[in-house]
Amino acid sequence: MSVTQIVALVIFLVMFVLVVMDTIPREYVTLIAGALTLIVTFGLLMRSPEAIWESLNLTAFIHPSFWVTHVEGADSAGINWATITFIGGMMVMVEGLAKSGFFTWLCMNIAKLVKYKPVPLLLSFMVMSFVLAMFIDSITVILFLAAVTVELGKLLKLDPVPMIVSEIFCANLGGSATMCGDPPNIIIGTSLGYSFFDFLLHTGLIAFVSLFFILIYYYLVFRKTLNAEHITEEAIAALPTPESAIKNKKDFYISSAIFGCAAILLVTHAQTGLTVASIGVFAAVATLIANGRDSIELLKKVDYRTLLFFMGLFVVVSGLELTGILKLLANFIGTISGGNLHVMIAIILWLSAIASAIVDNIPFAATMVPVIKALAAAQGIPVETLAWTLAMGTDVGGSATPIGASANVVGISVAAKNGHIIGWGKYCKVAIPATIIVMVTSMLILFARYV
Amino acid sequence: MDDQILITVGREFGSGGHVIAKAMAERMGIRYCVRKLLDEMFEGDEKKISELAHYDEKLAIPFLSRRVRGHSSSPEENLAKLQFEYLRDLADKGESMVLVGRCGEWLFRDYPNHVSIFVTAEETDKVARVMDREGKTEMEARSKMARHDKSRAKYHNTYSDRMWGQASTYDLCVNASRLGIEGTTDMLLSYVEKRREAFKCQ
Structure with a gap:
């Protein structure tokens, strides 16, 4: 290993540990680590202005493929602006949707539809969480779903914890089904040039099959607890109507229409030729125009910290990529698997799942994308197979522990604010077996379909 | 609300701060908030109380x-955070209380009728009290004191913008070894009484 490689690796490892420790805001950590990569690794050691320029990837915006085809960034290291633009745009749209009362309205309608019966409520909210997370980031899905679950729990005198932990799991699982469901998928999709439909046909299929088993699993785990709950007619009568969630009918219809359009554009983006970055910009601009004067407030609510976190992270990962560290890792995986695709799938799937259960899955996925590209090229295997494997491992592995995915943290926090503290033991007792069920299902489908 | 008094007591381990706080609450006839806080918050749910006791006044790992x-x-x-909200809720309802620990002086910093106290004591007195109360050797007592004080300081400084045990954090810092437990309690009660009069004049 050269000095340059060692420095790039040290910067990455220190960044990773500091992100996991969570004592310094993570966007500061990745931005400082990114600056060190640019100055020390590329500037002082490699003396390569080209590497700095490639890492910043600022020309991405002026390249037509950023806006109108779906192969953006396929061959460039550095900041994945397509991911950042899409996530930023969707954040604006989701803020508008939330402000209109859409999520609460939807949850209350579903609850009403199943007549507030505990077991159907559990199963329908799990499916709703899965479906919403296919299009919207899982943090937002859980933020609203958990809040409504807690409110329903209070009014119906129902323990909301079983429902919240099941919803969290399904949000992560739903996120794995599409390209825009979970940040690792957006990174994988934009880096390797896949479409929404590519994901739906591959990880989507695995996610839907897994959902079937997961519904059965959570039903078996929680049926006794939930069947013991008795919902009275008085409690149901005291519930607010779904319509009461809508604050302004005009805003509600417009926001819902923008969401519907964004969903259609995402589903058809391979046909229309629009990239996810374009769709993100469309969703944001449409939401801001529709909200007029309130658009400043919406912009203030956008989570800029996460976007900055991504920027720094991509620069640090480009440090590993341009110095050849990730090729070394790819060669190592290739060697220990002996070129056997079964072993490679198993290693990437379980390594991603275990790593994502312990650390944030976004840095892990961003690091692994160049690794699977190099591995596929070196071993002469289709990169798609490894991409779907990586997506399932990182998206669902994070469900196993309270810190594995952002949705878990948000769901646990919403429950805690309402007096329901969920510790590691309580969470992992149900989440680890569920994660293993999905991982085994994924592995079997991946083996059967791609080997 | 005019008669409300919120007394918060920070203390070093073994200083007698607990005993003093309890005596003050009893003599003033007001609520004493300390270890039983979870029992109050989740009344009747024994399973939950015993589960949550593991996390009480501890720091995130x-x-x-x-x-x-x-x-x-x-x-x-x-x-x-749930406990802070519960305590603020009690204060907002006009309840008077003596609150031990839990960043009380930071929690009630904006409440007008608030008195914050920190109790320390001579090292030898603290060691003797811990040895006597818990049947420990001197070395064990010293080690437990150091451990607990470190953990209390960390907990406090995580949530508060002021430093645990530093004079500027509190209205009054007192060395309980000088007047003894009873004498210190009397002195503090008289201080609280004077502060109460001052509150009324404001």
């Missing part, structure tokens, strides 16, 4: 907790 957009997965932090 690095690597085992994470924050996302202002949300935390740490049961320790979530429980602390």
Whole structure:
């Protein structure tokens, strides 16, 4: 290993540990680590202005493929602006949707539809969480779903914890089904040039099959607890109507229409030729125009910290990529698997799942994308197979522990604010077996379909 | 509300701060908030109380907790925030209380009828009290004192913008060894009485 490689690796490892420790805001950590990569690794050691320029990837915006085809960034290291633009745009749209009362309205309608019966409520909210997370980031899905679950729990005198932990799991699982469901998928999709439909046909299929088993699993785990709950007619009568969630009918219809359009554009983006970055910009601009004067407030609510976190992270990962560290890792995986695709799938799937259960899955996925590209090229295997494997491992592995995915943290926090503290033991007792069920299902489908 | 008094007591381990706080609450006839806080918050739910006792007044463990957009997965932090909310709710309802620990002086910093106290004592007295109360050797007592004070300081300084045990953090810092437990209690009660009069004049 050269000095340059060692420095790039040290910067990455220190960044990773500091992100996991969570004592310094993570966007500061990745931005400082990114600056060190640019100055020390590329500037002082490699003396390569080209590497700095490639890492910043600022020309991405002026390249037509950023806006109108779906192969953006396929061959460039550095900041994945397509991911950042899409996530930023969707954040604006989701803020508008939330402000209109859409999520609460939807949850209350579903609850009403199943007549507030505990077991159907559990199963329908799990499916709703899965479906919403296919299009919207899982943090937002859980933020609203958990809040409504807690409110329903209070009014119906129902323990909301079983429902919240099941919803969290399904949000992560739903996120794995599409390209825009979970940040690792957006990174994988934009880096390797896949479409929404590519994901739906591959990880989507695995996610839907897994959902079937997961519904059965959570039903078996929680049926006794939930069947013991008795919902009275008085409690149901005291519930607010779904319509009461809508604050302004005009805003509600417009926001819902923008969401519907964004969903259609995402589903058809391979046909229309629009990239996810374009769709993100469309969703944001449409939401801001529709909200007029309130658009400043919406912009203030956008989570800029996460976007900055991504920027720094991509620069640090480009440090590993341009110095050849990730090729070394790819060669190592290739060697220990002996070129056997079964072993490679198993290693990437379980390594991603275990790593994502312990650390944030976004840095892990961003690091692994160049690794699977190099591995596929070196071993002469289709990169798609490894991409779907990586997506399932990182998206669902994070469900196993309270810190594995952002949705878990948000769901646990919403429950805690309402007096329901969920510790590691309580969470992992149900989440680890569920994660293993999905991982085994994924592995079997991946083996059967791609080997 | 005019008669409300919120007394918060920070204390070093073995200083007698607990005993003094309890005596003050009894003599003033007001609520004493300390270890039984969980029992009050989750009345009747024994299973939950025993589960949550593990996280009470403890700090989040690095690597085992994470924050996302202002949300935390740490049961320790979530429980602390829940307790702070419960205590603020009691104060908002006009309840008077003597609150031991739990960043009380920071929690009630904006309440007008608030008196914050910190109790310390001579090292030898603290060691003797811990040895006597818990049947420990001198070395064990010293080690336990150091451990607890470190953990209290960390807990306090995580949530408060002021430093635990530093004079500027509190209205009054007192060395309980000088007047003894009873004498210190009397002195503090008389101080509280004077502060009460001052509150009324404001």
